Structures are given as C-alpha cells and as structure tokens.
Amino acid sequence: MIDVIVMPKLGFNMDEGKLVTWYKAEGEAIGKGEPLFAIETDKTNIDVEATRDGIVRKLLVSEGDSIPVTLPIAIIADGADDVGAEVEKACALLGREPGAAAPSAKEAPAQAAPPAPAADRDFDAVVIGGGPGGYVAAIRLAQLGKRAALIEKDSVGGVCLNRGCIPTKALLRSVEALNEVRECENFGVLCASAGSASLDMKKVQARKAGVVKQLVGGVEALLKGNGVTLIRGEGALKDAHTVEAGGRAYSAESIVIATGSSIKSLPIPIDGSVDMLTSDDVLALDSVPKEAVIIGGGVIGVEFAYFLACAGAKVTVVEFLERVLPMVDEEITALAAARLAELGVEIHTGARVTGIADGAVNFQKDGKEHSVKAGSVIMAVGRAPDLGGIDCESLGIRTEGGAIATDSALRTSLPNVYAIGDVNGKAMLAHTATMEGICAADSICGHGGEMRYDSIPTAIYIQPEIASVGLTEAQARERYGDRIKIGKFPLLANGKAKVAGQEKGLAKVIAESEYGEIVGVHLYCLHATDMIAEAVAAMNLEATAEEIAGSVHPHPTVSEAIQEAFHAVSGKAIHWI
Numbered sequence: 001m002i003d004v005i006v007m008p009k010l011g012f013n014m015d016e017g018k019l020v021t022w023y024k025a026e027g028e029a030i031g032k033g034e035p036l037f038a039i040e041t042d043k044t045n046i047d048v049e050a051t052r053d054g055i056v057r058k059l060l061v062s063e064g065d066s067i068p069v070t071l072p073i074a075i076i077a078d079g080a081d082d083v084g085a086e087v088e089k090a091c092a093l094l095g096r097e098p099g100a101a102a103p104s105a106k107e108a109p110a111q112a113a114p115p116a117p118a119a120d121r122d123f124d125a126v127v128i129g130g131g132p133g134g135y136v137a138a139i140r141l142a143q144l145g146k147r148a149a150l151i152e153k154d155s156v157g158g159v160c161l162n163r164g165c166i167p168t169k170a171l172l173r174s175v176e177a178l179n180e181v182r183e184c185e186n187f188g189v190l191c192a193s194a195g196s197a198s199l200d201m202k203k204v205q206a207r208k209a210g211v212v213k214q215l216v217g218g219v220e221a222l223l224k225g226n227g228v229t230l231i232r233g234e235g236a237l238k239d240a241h242t243v244e245a246g247g248r249a250y251s252a253e254s255i256v257i258a259t260g261s262s263i264k265s266l267p268i269p270i271d272g273s274v275d276m277l278t279s280d281d282v283l284a285l286d287s288v289p290k291e292a293v294i295i296g297g298g299v300i301g302v303e304f305a306y307f308l309a310c311a312g313a314k315v316t317v318v319e320f321l322e323r324v325l326p327m328v329d330e331e332i333t334a335l336a337a338a339r340l341a342e343l344g345v346e347i348h349t350g351a352r353v354t355g356i357a358d359g360a361v362n363f364q365k366d367g368k369e370h371s372v373k374a375g376s377v378i379m380a381v382g383r384a385p386d387l388g389g390i391d392c393e394s395l396g397i398r399t400e401g402g403a404i405a406t407d408s409a410l411r412t413s414l415p416n417v418y419a420i421g422d423v424n425g426k427a428m429l430a431h432t433a434t435m436e437g438i439c440a441a442d443s444i445c446g447h448g449g450e451m452r453y454d455s456i457p458t459a460i461y462i463q464p465e466i467a468s469v470g471l472t473e474a475q476a477r478e479r480y481g482d483r484i485k486i487g488k489f490p491l492l493a494n495g496k497a498k499v500a501g502q503e504k505g506l507a508k509v510i511a512e513s514e515y516g517e518i519v520g521v522h523l524y525c526l527h528a529t530d531m532i533a534e535a536v537a538a539m540n541l542e543a544t545a546e547e548i549a550g551s552v553h554p555h556p557t558v559s560e561a562i563q564e565a566f567h568a569v570s571g572k573a574i575h576w577i
Contacts (some may be wrong), residue, residue, distance in 0.1 A: 058090075149250060149252070323337070
C-alpha cells in the first residue's frame, strides 16, 4: 500500500505551510501515531503524525520549504512496493526532478540583518532575554508600533518553557496519569495490571521534549508574525542605549533587561559521594532514583518531592524554615504536608544542612546532628537574579539584594532602561514576568502602565493543587487584627470533587469585616490553579465577598466550593454546617 502525504490544510485561511522539521529520514520505519514532520503556520508549529505503519520511501521537499496545501511532500509505503510512478507524479506537481537528492536537515538560517533604522538608532527598543517576560515585552512593543528586537542566547521561552514551568508540569502530568491507572478500579474500570503500573521515563522525557519543542516553535512564530527581529547570541549591555550580541553592537532608544535567574546552591562541603542534581538535572532524568533527599521545601522542592514519590522513589525533604511552602497559608501547608506524608515523603523542617558526606545529607535540628542517607540529592533552594552581561555598578544601575531595583513602571535608575521578570527579584513567577513585560512596553510607548503586586497568584502543581492570592490568615491578622472574617468550605462536600474521586482539600476566603473587601483566597483542591483567576479578577475589581457569593457558579463544578467559601464569610454556607 502506497500513501502520498500532502501538506495539510489546518485552517480555513491556510493556503500554504512551511515544513520546519523532518523527524524521519528516507528508508526509516515509522509507526502509526509517530511524528513524521513539523510545519509552521501563521500561529504556531504543529507536529503531524503518521496515520499508518510503514517505511519513509521518499521525502519530496526540504526543511524550510513553503508548500501550498494539498501538494505532495512525502511517500510512505511498504518495503516491497514500487513507488516510482507515484514519485514521478508527485515531482511533476511540485515542478521538481524525480532524481533529486533526498533533503536533509538544514543548518539554522543566518540571522536576517536588522531593519534599516528610520532614525539614528538600529531599533526603538531592544529586549535582552527571551523568557516569558522578554518575548512578551518584545511582541507588545511591536504591536504598539515600535521597531523591536529580542536577543536570546538559547531557546526562546527562557527557563520557564525550556527548564521550568512547562517541563515540570509535563512530568507531573505523567505521574497524574500513573495515579489514575492505579486508582482506575475505584471507578469501575477493570485493569489486571493497574497495580504494577509504572513510568517509562524515556517515554516521559520524549513527550516532555515534544511539548517543549512545539511551544518554542510557537513562540518563534509569534515573534516572526509580529515583526520582532530575533537576534541569536548573549546580550551584554554596554551603555544606556547599546547592547552587544553575536559580535555586533545594536543601538536602541529603550532597553528592557529580562535576563531571568539562575539556580542557587548552598555554600556547604560536598564530598561527591552522592549523585548531586539541580532542577535542570531532575527534569532530564531517564530513570527514577530509588531514594532522593531534596534540600529545600519551597515550590520547586515540593513539586519534585510529589513527582518522585508518586513515581516510586523514597523521598526526604530537608527545609531550613519551620514549615514547607512557607509562602502559603499555614492551614493549607499543613494539609499539603499531610498529603506528602501519605505518599511516604519524610519531611524535616527547621533543619540547617551542614554538608554532604559519606553518601548522606547532614543537618542540624533542635541542637542535634542528624543524617539522612541518599543515593541522589536534589538542590532546590531557589533561584537568584541573573546579572550576566549587565555590569550594574559601571552602568550606574541600582540594585537591591542582588536584584535590579525598579519603580512601579519597571524603570531602573537609568530612565530608558527597564528590568522585568526574575532579574528584578520582585516575584519570581512566569506570569509576573509576563505582566511586567506588558507593563514595561506600555510605559515605553507612553501608555502608562504600572504593576500591582498585591494580587499576583501563586500556583503549586501537586495533587490536590494549591493556588492562592493575597494575604494569608496570619498576614491578614497582623494587618487588620480582629477585623477579618474567614470563610471555609471543604471539598468533601462538593459534588464534582466527589465524582472525580478527589474530595480532599479546602477553599478558604479571608475578607476585611467592615467593608467585605477580599484580602486573600486560598485553594487546595482539584483545578485550583485554574480557578484562582476568579479571585484575582475579583480583587482587582475590588469586588466584595457578598458580590462573589451572589455570582452564579455552574453546577456541578469544583468552582462552587469558592462560592460556598464566600457564603461562609458571613456564616451562610449552604452545603456545609
């Protein structure tokens, strides 16, 4: 059987597609469902999978070629099939010679020269760093009519897309699927092998890499579609209007520093007797360690602890502070810590790590010395602003605590230079960086733009998920004293959570009692990270607890727990006594 593969039409207005990557070479076998090629549309990069098993007999176009939809681009057949006639027919449609050599992957195209300056500078604005703050700033600047360039030394998307948010969540989704298989009998699904289900880490990594690759391609397409000039290289700020990258200097009226952050470590002696891993290393694991000690009980450490414990590792967390997830409401932290304990995670808080020697992590707690054996040790003590290429002292850029200081519009002490994302140290979250990028671009273009940091949500992707915005109960009591009211609603009383088999958790609302102002919302439940946006919008719009309680929530949904918690602020929860 011979299949002629054509350039697919993936949208009503799509007339042609650009072939970005061949995943198979001529003569290679391909299975149904395996990616054969990737194409670029006006919106994103899309992988196209094979619809049958076979052998790639002929690749008709090269990577980088743009081909009208429905024209042939490849032929898949069985090994014994004579594909000569089909090759001739396809080449005739393409206007190419049948005997042309098979295409191979091309070198990355040379960077196009920046657009000719309309004034005396190369660009109106240059952004250094292509993470979730930098690439968004560049796109918004271009949308507002600026000649914008983005300088990136690695893959666009930054740490978040390549070595942080997205790959972490891809791994966590794999263990969620694993847990679903293990629990399938609870839902009436018969599966003889459910009890022995495990992860194939090589396949997990392959899926993660595919997700990342497609999203990186999507960001590149967005930059191109918005007219942003992408400059490959490590950017170095030379003065208030000049950035060097790739051996060339670029001038701009405004500059946005978005260089992100780097992994932190502890200044402790390490003798090399254990396998030391950073967060980057964990995201690249092709096997699950039998036992692991995680130094640090923040978001990164807890997400890794959850992933490894679900995947079958014996996990120990050692945290310097008195509780894990210290940024989260204490009541929610206690529930999450109990969940980790159910998974077999051993947690030591108030523990100061003193060194790693003889295959163990040594720490002090309550005035005593302790030791935990470990085959692998994961350093998860946070991240620090990355000032590589930014000599703040010589440039006259003010810093605070190792981060670049900015005002509410993200301006540094140099008025035409802005700093966004992790490098300014205000809130090291991808969504914060994104909003800062928009804010900085708006400010550069004279459209105002100021950041509000009092209603930025946090999200932690264990199961149940954790999401929060605003003040914790302790912070609210410190600020308002007894002038607060708290509403709670347990997920065990929510119909959708019960149906989903995930009824552990709590919705908690904190309001100022005199005016009903919402000052904090904390969710520990299924879909928490998706639902917290409602609370963020409510706080930004200065809605009251009564107004949210009076807003209809669809049934059955987990979001009803939020409405019930708001009812509970006034002691009027309907479905809980």
